[in-house]
Amino acid sequence: MKRNKVLISLTVFLLGVASLLTFYLHYEGTREVLSEFQRDQLSYAKHLSNQIQFYFQARSRGLRALSSFASFQSGDARQQRLDIQTYAKQLEQVYVKAVSLYNEMGTAVYSTDPHIIGVKERWSNFFVWAQKYGNKGKTFLTPVFPGPQSLTFTLAVPIFQDAKDSRGPMTNGKLLGVLTFTLDMKGFLANQVGFVDPPMNLDRIWIVDKNGTLLFQPDHPEMEFRNIYQSEGNCQQCHASFRYVEEILENKPGTLDYQIKDNPKKIAAFVPMEFENASWVVVVNTPYDKVTGFIKKSLRNHLFLLGIIVIAFAAGSMLVIRNERVKIKAEEEVVRWQEKMEERRRAEEALQQERNKLKGILDSMNDGVY
Secondary structure (H helix, E strand, O other): OHHHHHHHHHHHHHHHHHHHHHHHHHHHHHHHHHHHHHHHHHHHHHHHHHHHHHHHHHHHHHHHHHHOOHHHHHOOHHHHHHHHHHHHHOOHHHOEEEEEEEEOOOEEEEEOOOOOOOOEOOOOHHHHHHOOHHHOOOOEEEEEOOOOOOOEEEEEEEEEEEEEOOOOOEEEEEEEEEEEEEEEHHHHHHHHHOOOOOOOOHHHEEEEEOOOEEEEOOOOHHHOOOEHHHOOHHHHHOOOOOHHHHHHHHOOOEEEEEOOOOOOOEEEEEEEEEEOOEEEEEEEEEEHHHHHHHHHHHHHHHHHHHHHHHHHHHHHHHHHHHHHHHHHHHHHHHHHHHHHHHHHHHHHHHHHHHHHHHHHHHHHOOOOOO
16 A cells, blocks of 8 residues: 555656646747747848838839930920830839829829829928939838828939039029829738748738838728827727837837737837838737747647546556555455454354363263253
């Protein structure tokens, strides 16, 4: 019995050690998987940021090339339209929604998108910027605000005509107009994430500029074009704090975990993107459970196996204890039976002695008994 107790105690100890080891390996596995995933996600965020930058640079070169056509210097409106139409056909596959020309007063005199013709942009930020001669040859990127999740941008370049005075050097030229591309960045990003293996959803990407203005956020489209430093009262319904966004803006590039109220915890990788006047942070996020889900499943399987072992051990222990009790009970029955037999033997011996005594007495009597 004592030996069985020792074996049971040792088995319980080993099961305890196995359980602790299982949880430790789960913790280490989770940490290693998260670390590896964060490195991969950061690498992809860098790739996506570079692709966005390359896209803007390519469109910027194309816009400057188009603005250098002679028709924009001569003011030939017919030739300008033909040049824009011809060039726009080459841009159909690169997410350029429209090519537009604004005159020196900020009115759209022609566009491949009929809805833009006649629109006045005299006081828009890109046109105010374009009026400065020092910006000649540069491009300006600004978001368009047609609606949530549009992610549409205007890329603009000013067109100046230099005036040469025969009595002096070159002087500042006259602004002839502004040439713009309307860029479909949502389509571009959707195409980029489609090449990932496995494919990624567009809702895993969001973009914020250096000033804290959210440019693209599929999960919360109502927050787009709002600034985290000028949050309204209703922002507190989901965001107890925008500290995680501040960390993203301060610690770029990098990774962090964050959670919005009533939403799952997420892992984010963020990388800066610089182009001309634009300074963004591109963020790629993934639900925490999606990364650690298979580890939790593995833990459940290990715990299930451990549970089967514990149940088997408990059943075996109960069987051993039951057998031990039966054995003890049988031994006790044998002892009792032996005691009864000993008592019976003693009683028979005592009875035999009494018989012998009685016989001796009868034998010693002279007279017979009739």
